[in-house]
Amino acid sequence: METPVDYIRKPVVGIIMGSKSDVEIMKEAALILKHFNIPYEITIVSAHRTPLRMVGYAQIAHGKGLKVIIAGAGGAAHLPGMVAAISPLPVIGVPIKSSNSIDGWDSILSILQMPNGVPVATVALNAAKNAGLLAVQMLAIQDTDLLDKLQEYREQVQQEVENDIKRINETKF
Amino acid sequence: METPVDYIRKPVVGIIMGSKSDVEIMKEAALILKHFNIPYEITIVSAHRTPLRMVGYAQIAHGKGLKVIIAGAGGAAHLPGMVAAISPLPVIGVPIKSSNSIDGWDSILSILQMPNGVPVATVALNAAKNAGLLAVQMLAIQDTDLLDKLQEYREQVQQEVENDIKRINETKF
């Protein structure tokens, strides 16, 4: 079992994406993890252009201390499913509406429709922010402090809605 | 913090579904949890027919010791997303191709396309088995014994493929 000190130093979430063009979307996951003070690593792992790098990444992920993997990809998006096939860690898949994509349907179905035995926790199209939050929720399963922070975060979100409500109440139509 | 004894007695995964007709699908999640010796509860919570029961279920879920919620529903499937909106626990959504469904598209999109701030970990259409496995993976984040069992399970699955391979190799076309 890791000591708290290790926990601080080593990344516990791996954020990977199929192409550098996915960074704009995937950095939302990083920002959420940063907000919750969770160490993460972020890199490019292309299932199709660097398949052996992908296999290697997935094989050693849990051994090097990662607890959750967030994988984003567009088009025929094989990265999340292939990493889930190799690593025993929970894999969160982010379908990305890339320029090659058919309105995002290809990414969604390629990531979501995994066969029995190999789940990918799929979030909405381009929803890297939700992928980050889901990773936090998974880590909070045994970490009540983190759970408390999640509740606070939700209250902040709710407060923002309250502000929007005030503004709309003052609007004349 | 819970003692190991509590852990054995109290369910850590809640499996809920919108209608009794979903039991045939959702019991696959229960069987996986049983296989991994993880205590679970299974019941019907209808977002549309028993909305206040749903709110209550989601509100007390983490307080009573649940760590993960698996929610299955068909058609305009609001159960997973609404429970995710109320509970801080990770929620795994199982889109179900019910008789009312338009080839499952309605269930998939209603569960998957959650707005930023409220993720649902969506699995494939009818893939309650994968929902169960994903719950096990989440619980294994801090439980190395469970992680080992997951690896064993995968090896069994792989062994079954090996058997299929032998059979096909002996087939004449």
Next chain:
Amino acid sequence: METPVDYIRKPVVGIIMGSKSDVEIMKEAALILKHFNIPYEITIVSAHRTPLRMVGYAQIAHGKGLKVIIAGAGGAAHLPGMVAAISPLPVIGVPIKSSNSIDGWDSILSILQMPNGVPVATVALNAAKNAGLLAVQMLAIQDTDLLDKLQEYREQVQQEVENDIKRINETKF
């Protein structure tokens, strides 16, 4: 039973939406109600970010005198269906093609495909104007003056078409 004076003072239609970004679309409903001199209230009620506010809104809606609820939402749009599950009032759902949406299919199916027992009167994508008109039609069921006004409104619409016809008849191709 309400006196006419109460009727003037208190809103009879509640217009709600999931996010402030929906205001541009949903104000069309307000403008129609204003045109027909029907008192309304308009606010933000997020099923996912403020679930308990949503439950509260739906629970007291008919008690405080609302007769119809118009609810607009995008993506995995649970607001109309959840309000319909709690309130006995007729709920009109407006699917909104938000930036998160997959061409609007997710909003449409999440709102339309409600299970038996809990109807939502769904209108076209982004058609808040039609939601307003449908609310007027519902209120006109027992209000012949309002029915007359609806007929006048239709004649005006028809007159606009007549003007368009004149213009096209004078166009040379």
Next chain:
Amino acid sequence: METPVDYIRKPVVGIIMGSKSDVEIMKEAALILKHFNIPYEITIVSAHRTPLRMVGYAQIAHGKGLKVIIAGAGGAAHLPGMVAAISPLPVIGVPIKSSNSIDGWDSILSILQMPNGVPVATVALNAAKNAGLLAVQMLAIQDTDLLDKLQEYREQVQQEVENDIKRINETKF
């Protein structure tokens, strides 16, 4: 204004459908109205095979005392929209997955996607039961007894869920 006696005798809801093959679906609306003791008429009005009968039906509907029209049709389903274009009454559209239909998509889009100015209150595919309930909700806007009955109906539905819950709680997996 009608006396209560007239009310009992004359239908207030008109249920129409495009073809005799739609009866199996549309009778669900009739059964709901019967349950709530609301007088209705049910007949076939084909937009495509009897267009003038359709125009006539829509023109006199409100004059003869109807308050709501429920119209079901499959394929290129023009009946609900055309009746809504002619009658000032609220029209509830039921998309039907007929044998000619492409998985119901044609019926849904033909009924739902009405232009601004002419709403149709669309319910889910084949959801004639919900069309009936929506008609009851519209009539209950000014009829508190009917509203009470609706609440009772919901409690019965909820009670059925409770029974399902008991049964599933006793199931061994």
Next chain:
Amino acid sequence: METPVDYIRKPVVGIIMGSKSDVEIMKEAALILKHFNIPYEITIVSAHRTPLRMVGYAQIAHGKGLKVIIAGAGGAAHLPGMVAAISPLPVIGVPIKSSNSIDGWDSILSILQMPNGVPVATVALNAAKNAGLLAVQMLAIQDTDLLDKLQEYREQVQQEVENDIKRINETKF
């Protein structure tokens, strides 16, 4: 039977559309008819905003000498099908991708999926030019001069392709 003189004076093709915003698309049909020297009329006939005008137009169309009707509409596009239900003339339907439309799917399915007994000759999305050509082909069934002109037109189109071929053959990549 008409004399040649009548034929020249009176329009033989009626081009109608649901809204003035459709003119930009539908004028392509007019330009083709003009090219082939076929007298036509063009106007707005809205199935939903001017339903009785539509019925009237369809009822007298063949009596006043029209031989073919071209009808364009977007969204829940009922105009072509309803005119085809009333008039015995062949009706060519042009699905229009209007601003309200869901990528054109609603217009296509509303026009194409007519029930047995009432055909609409549907052309591609926004393909008013093809609607014009199809009308010419129908009129050329008994008019060999027109058939000859159609063949010439095709040869011109082919010649344009030849020019494009020359240009691409000279391109360096």
Next chain:
Amino acid sequence: METPVDYIRKPVVGIIMGSKSDVEIMKEAALILKHFNIPYEITIVSAHRTPLRMVGYAQIAHGKGLKVIIAGAGGAAHLPGMVAAISPLPVIGVPIKSSNSIDGWDSILSILQMPNGVPVATVALNAAKNAGLLAVQMLAIQDTDLLDKLQEYREQVQQEVENDIKRINETKF
């Protein structure tokens, strides 16, 4: 110009289909033509398996006296469009939901979405009967007797609806 005697002897409508498995659908077109006493020929012309036969068929179609071609095909359905590219006659396309088809979407889009310059008059999925009626309408453009027969046919169809109406009026729910 043909004499009436030639007209009786020679087929004026050519019904072609891509495969023998399409006969069950396409014979509906033949039955309609038989009903209206219009001579037709029916045969198999496969765009993909007999491409040169297809070219030949399309090249001589109008020369041998055909006035209209009805072409049915499933999957990637190229027959109607290719015949329309070669023959100057109006071509009616019947998308067929074959066993290879993806719910008919492939057939519909392959036939409907023809480029500008080469129209195909597309009817609904499997709607060979409507293809037959559309051919009759095209031939009736200059044949008032045939137009009268079409009107009679419609009255018969309407009479059948009247019978259905009587039956439903006597039904108890």
Next chain:
Amino acid sequence: METPVDYIRKPVVGIIMGSKSDVEIMKEAALILKHFNIPYEITIVSAHRTPLRMVGYAQIAHGKGLKVIIAGAGGAAHLPGMVAAISPLPVIGVPIKSSNSIDGWDSILSILQMPNGVPVATVALNAAKNAGLLAVQMLAIQDTDLLDKLQEYREQVQQEVENDIKRINETKF
């Protein structure tokens, strides 16, 4: 370079599939290769259940003498694309409509929509027979005998159509 004798002994086409349930579809490819006397091997290689076996298979495929790989899979079908990412051989992908599939859309998009750099030659849904023929065409690029056999095969197919034509010509409707 291989001697003719080696060529006879060693398989030149590898047929792989994700699951034993795909055999019924994929054996069609084997039967075509057998017909053309092309040595092949057929086995199960699951991208998700045996990922390392898949990597190994793809890595040594061209070294052991395979010239073409045919890969069939259903649902989130990653096998063809992943093998294409590792092996330099041309990979033919067969989307399979498995029981888990959403009408085959998931398999098609997962196989077809590969990013630039890694092509998969995708054939129609379930079209393993065409995958076999495409492999033969690829091998015939430098083998004129095989090309001649392909032409003969086509003539046989054409002859079967001729027989169907005779039969339909004798049918009375």
Next chain:
Amino acid sequence: METPVDYIRKPVVGIIMGSKSDVEIMKEAALILKHFNIPYEITIVSAHRTPLRMVGYAQIAHGKGLKVIIAGAGGAAHLPGMVAAISPLPVIGVPIKSSNSIDGWDSILSILQMPNGVPVATVALNAAKNAGLLAVQMLAIQDTDLLDKLQEYREQVQQEVENDIKRINETKF
């Protein structure tokens, strides 16, 4: 059999497209062939506007020394399938999202869903680059030098990913 000299002089890949507007997409295939020093020809062959030119092109393609045909088209894209029906050469189809297209679905299904007996090797929407690579792979079946070049090309692609990885590793979020 060709001598090496012939091989250098005569094109071995024919790149054809339905319209000059497709050049921007299709030139990507040409650039790949140029990169691999494979002689090619590129021209416009419209299935619908120049059908006989298409037949001629396909009939003589293999006779004049072409080994592979790459055909791109949009909308109801018949060019790849029709050329595949006439020529015994392998045909690679490139679905193009033209301005007429419905999000590319029409092009994809028209090219992909070929019936048994006539395969088209379909690549992703607009993926002319992949079509070029697939042609190279087919030619490399018996040309080990070309196979080596393909492997080098892949290593270059992989190297580019490595550079992207370095850049993302230095990015601060």
